Amino acid sequence: xxxxxxxxxxxxVIFAAAKLAGEVxxxxxxxxxxxxxxxxxxxGPGLLGWVRPDMVVDTVAQMGVVVLLFMVGLxxxxxxxxxxxxxxxxxxxxxxxxxxxxxxxxxxxxxAPLSEQLFIATALVATSVGITARVLxxxxxxxxxxxxxxxxxxxxxxxxxxxxxxxxxxFTAKGSAGFDWKEVALLAGMAVAFVVFLAVVAPRAIKRGAxxxxxxxxxxxxxxxAILLMLGLAALAEQIxxxxxxxxxxxxxxxxxxxxDWNLHDQMRPLYEWLVPYFFVVMGMHVNVALLMRPExxxxxxxxxxxxxxxxxxxxMLGALRGGWREALAxxxxxxxxxxxxxxxxxxxxxxxxxxxxxxxxAVLVVVVTTVIVPPLLPRLFAQAREGVKPExxxxxxxxxxxx
Amino acid sequence: xxxxxxxxxxxxVIFAAAKLAGEVxxxxxxxxxxxxxxxxxxxGPGLLGWVRPDMVVDTVAQMGVVVLLFMVGLxxxxxxxxxxxxxxxxxxxxxxxxxxxxxxxxxxxxxAPLSEQLFIATALVATSVGITARVLxxxxxxxxxxxxxxxxxxxxxxxxxxxxxxxxxxFTAKGSAGFDWKEVALLAGMAVAFVVFLAVVAPRAIKRGAxxxxxxxxxxxxxxxAILLMLGLAALAEQIxxxxxxxxxxxxxxxxxxxxDWNLHDQMRPLYEWLVPYFFVVMGMHVNVALLMRPExxxxxxxxxxxxxxxxxxxxMLGALRGGWREALAxxxxxxxxxxxxxxxxxxxxxxxxxxxxxxxxAVLVVVVTTVIVPPLLPRLFAQAREGVKPExxxxxxxxxxxx
Numbered sequence: 001x002x003x004x005x006x007x008x009x010x011x012x013v014i015f016a017a018a019k020l021a022g023e024v025x026x027x028x029x030x031x032x033x034x035x036x037x038x039x040x041x042x043x044g045p046g047l048l049g050w051v052r053p054d055m056v057v058d059t060v061a062q063m064g065v066v067v068l069l070f071m072v073g074l075x076x077x078x079x080x081x082x083x084x085x086x087x088x089x090x091x092x093x094x095x096x097x098x099x100x101x102x103x104x105x106x107x108x109x110x111x112a113p114l115s116e117q118l119f120i121a122t123a124l125v126a127t128s129v130g131i132t133a134r135v136l137x138x139x140x141x142x143x144x145x146x147x148x149x150x151x152x153x154x155x156x157x158x159x160x161x162x163x164x165x166x167x168x169x170x171f172t173a174k175g176s177a178g179f180d181w182k183e184v185a186l187l188a189g190m191a192v193a194f195v196v197f198l199a200v201v202a203p204r205a206i207k208r209g210a211x212x213x214x215x216x217x218x219x220x221x222x223x224x225x226a227i228l229l230m231l232g233l234a235a236l237a238e239q240i241x242x243x244x245x246x247x248x249x250x251x252x253x254x255x256x257x258x259x260x261d262w263n264l265h266d267q268m269r270p271l272y273e274w275l276v277p278y279f280f281v282v283m284g285m286h287v288n289v290a291l292l293m294r295p296e297x298x299x300x301x302x303x304x305x306x307x308x309x310x311x312x313x314x315x316x317m318l319g320a321l322r323g324g325w326r327e328a329l330a331x332x333x334x335x336x337x338x339x340x341x342x343x344x345x346x347x348x349x350x351x352x353x354x355x356x357x358x359x360x361x362x363a364v365l366v367v368v369v370t371t372v373i374v375p376p377l378l379p380r381l382f383a384q385a386r387e388g389v390k391p392e393x394x395x396x397x398x399x400x401x402x403x404x
Numbered sequence: 405x406x407x408x409x410x411x412x413x414x415x416x417v418i419f420a421a422a423k424l425a426g427e428v429x430x431x432x433x434x435x436x437x438x439x440x441x442x443x444x445x446x447x448g449p450g451l452l453g454w455v456r457p458d459m460v461v462d463t464v465a466q467m468g469v470v471v472l473l474f475m476v477g478l479x480x481x482x483x484x485x486x487x488x489x490x491x492x493x494x495x496x497x498x499x500x501x502x503x504x505x506x507x508x509x510x511x512x513x514x515x516a517p518l519s520e521q522l523f524i525a526t527a528l529v530a531t532s533v534g535i536t537a538r539v540l541x542x543x544x545x546x547x548x549x550x551x552x553x554x555x556x557x558x559x560x561x562x563x564x565x566x567x568x569x570x571x572x573x574x575f576t577a578k579g580s581a582g583f584d585w586k587e588v589a590l591l592a593g594m595a596v597a598f599v600v601f602l603a604v605v606a607p608r609a610i611k612r613g614a615x616x617x618x619x620x621x622x623x624x625x626x627x628x629x630a631i632l633l634m635l636g637l638a639a640l641a642e643q644i645x646x647x648x649x650x651x652x653x654x655x656x657x658x659x660x661x662x663x664x665d666w667n668l669h670d671q672m673r674p675l676y677e678w679l680v681p682y683f684f685v686v687m688g689m690h691v692n693v694a695l696l697m698r699p700e701x702x703x704x705x706x707x708x709x710x711x712x713x714x715x716x717x718x719x720x721m722l723g724a725l726r727g728g729w730r731e732a733l734a735x736x737x738x739x740x741x742x743x744x745x746x747x748x749x750x751x752x753x754x755x756x757x758x759x760x761x762x763x764x765x766x767a768v769l770v771v772v773v774t775t776v777i778v779p780p781l782l783p784r785l786f787a788q789a790r791e792g793v794k795p796e797x798x799x800x801x802x803x804x805x806x807x808x
Binding site: 232 | 411412413415416419420423426427430431436458459460462463464466467470542620621622623624627628631632635636638639642643648670671672673674675677678
């Protein structure tokens with residue numbers, strides 16, 4: 001081992017900042033996660049420069065977001081997700097189509113090259129379920145029908161976003177012989193197979209294999225198995241170009257029915273409480289305030305943010321109207337945040353020389369705006385939805401949910 | 405967030421290897437930690453090269469060893485450590501003096517320059533409590549008097565090792581005006597003040613302040629406080645040139661009496677089970693087998709390993725004879741592993757051009773040998789000690805200990 005003096009110090013500074021900001025924001029009636037994002041901007045290289053994003057903090061942030069989505073998966077029983085399947089598909093598809101079309105339209109008006117138009121439109125597509133899931137978990141709302149629809153739709157969004165990136169990417173690849181149907185079909189097939197296998201086959205297989213866990217000598221083998229499944233499926237999802245968090249979510253869902261027997265909730269909670277705040281602080285650290293304030297970034301960024309918000313909200317609402325407009329509003333609003341997937345798309349475009357530096361910053365601004373506006377209002381919209389819909393469609397707070 | 409595809413894959417591969425090796429070694433009646441070390445050598449760059457030590461794995465390894473020592477601290481009530489104070493000081497001091505003297509003697513015979521002689525002798529000094537603590541925790545033996553003496557002595561060793569490094573360092577600094585008494589006195593003062601404050605004042609202060617935790621809005625504030633204390637004191641210990649794990653241990657001890665009220669054991673256990681194996685796999689990954697097998701490394705390495713084992717054993721036994729020779733043997737043997745501190749000393753010497761590359765590898769070999777020989781025998785020696793000593797000095801297995 002080399003002397004690695006700064007790792008622990010970095011972890012301490014970020015966690016202390018996260019907890020301080022969380023406490024302050026809870027006291028002013030806002031979700032802790034907003035405090036974590038803002039304190040990340042504050043201590044990051046854009047402002048104070050106390051901590052820089054490096055492999056140390058990125059590692060812990062990745063662990064955090066994987067644990068977060070695994071935890072959300074654990075709280076999502078597959079049959080509950082099937083119940084909302086149609087709504088989730090509608091919300092997901094409309095929530096992808098409208099932002100893509102509108103984003104493309106706006107970019108066409110700016111006179112950017114076609115390839116850049118398509119890339120920025122793609123960056124507007126995928127919902128970042130991290131923020132919404134965090135707010136809903138912290139407020140004990142993750143067990144509601146609306147939350148299920150959001151999460152199901154976000155998984156679908158991620159698959160669609162990945163496919164659109166593949167299509168746009170092969171359209172716009174420099175010197176490419178045009179569009180590669182085979183690659184896109186292969187990616188689509190793998191993604192769908194992955195999700196269907198994990199959502200349908202895996203939970204049953206795991207349930208059947210669970211008793212043999214008792215033969216292992218490893219102490220607390222079920223917990224070790226859960227961690228292995230979480231990391232393994234997240235890594236596998238990344239290998240087939242899905243977001244790792246989709247794999248982590250599906251791993252959690254595959255274990256949802258065994259969660260109580262194996263005491264997984266209680267064992268994951270300390271991991272959640274330690275690691276998840278890093279993800280949100282680090283997201284804040286990646287924001288360069290000075291750059292975002294320049295007019296050539298600020299103006300298109302704000303216009304595209306409005307487009308991103310309105311179209312996702314409209315798509316989500318249209319897809320979920322069956323449950324009443326109040327619930328549809330909560331769902332549409334919960335779909336608004338764009339996160340790491342949008343940034344990854346923009347970063348790929350930047351790396352290929354298709355997206356200008358300026359429009360990369362625009363994408364960052366869209367992510368920031370769409371992310372920051374959601375947590376303050378979302379619990380209120382969920383509370384209104386609760387009043388508006390039929391009681392049986394809103395599962396009541398579990399004791400575990402309200403304890404968080 | 406940049407696309408960081410490989411983080412989760414690396415974490416998966418290491419955890420899977422650790423659990424597989426742990427299971428195999430438990431089945432052949434050996435501690436899981438040995439399997440983790442060996443699988444680390446196997447998958448590391450020295451042999452298969454599946455995973456390389458980088459900031460990702462070093463980060464998680466550091467988190468693991470900090471959690472390990474924090475957990476050991478949580479299980480060590482300060483008053484129990486005071487009871488074994490005299491023995492621990494004797495074991496610590498003798499266990500430093502003998503290896504240093506013998507190591508210096510051997511190096512003088514080899515004809516190495518004085519500065520190199522002193523550096524290698526210093527590298528033999530500090531006990532790495534990580535291995536011993538892990539084996540004793542896994543076997544439910546951490547609550548014994550012998551374990552307390554080992555842990556107390558290891559803290560003392562770490563302080564003494566740090567002081568000797570400061571003294572030797574200022575003796576041998578290139579172009580230095582000789583030995584800097586002031587710096588050494590300052591370091592010694594800070595180290596002693598840090599340890600005494602945390603071991604004596606902090607537990608009472610925390611106990612008095614604990615009820616005010618209820619006023620915080622942060623959910624599960626005591627756990628967040630415990631994590632902050634663990635990271636903060638580990639970082640602070642590193643700032644004053646102690647090992648971070650000493651700070652983590654003292655943080656755990658400061659919270660030991662509140663551990664039950666705050667449910668810290670149960671909450672730390674999942675962190676322990678996920679993160680601690682990384683430390684041992686990564687320790688294995690840093691071993692370059694091909695280099696260690698060269699005769700010019702192998703021969704002095706084995707000689708120095710024997711010296712390191714015999715002198716630490718003798719020092720530990722001499723210091724602990726009051727409790728009977730069987731217990732003294734268990735204690736002396738538990739003190740044998742040298743770990744990251746020895747490597748840090750050698751690395752400092754290498755960086756300053758005082759220690760040859762060859763002797764750096766020799767230090768690595770000493771660490772490997774002294775580390776690997778301990779886990780297989782230690783539980784047996786503890787079992788013998790249990791038969792040999794008066795029953796009241798050996799606390800029986802706790803249910804929690806035996807469950808691990």
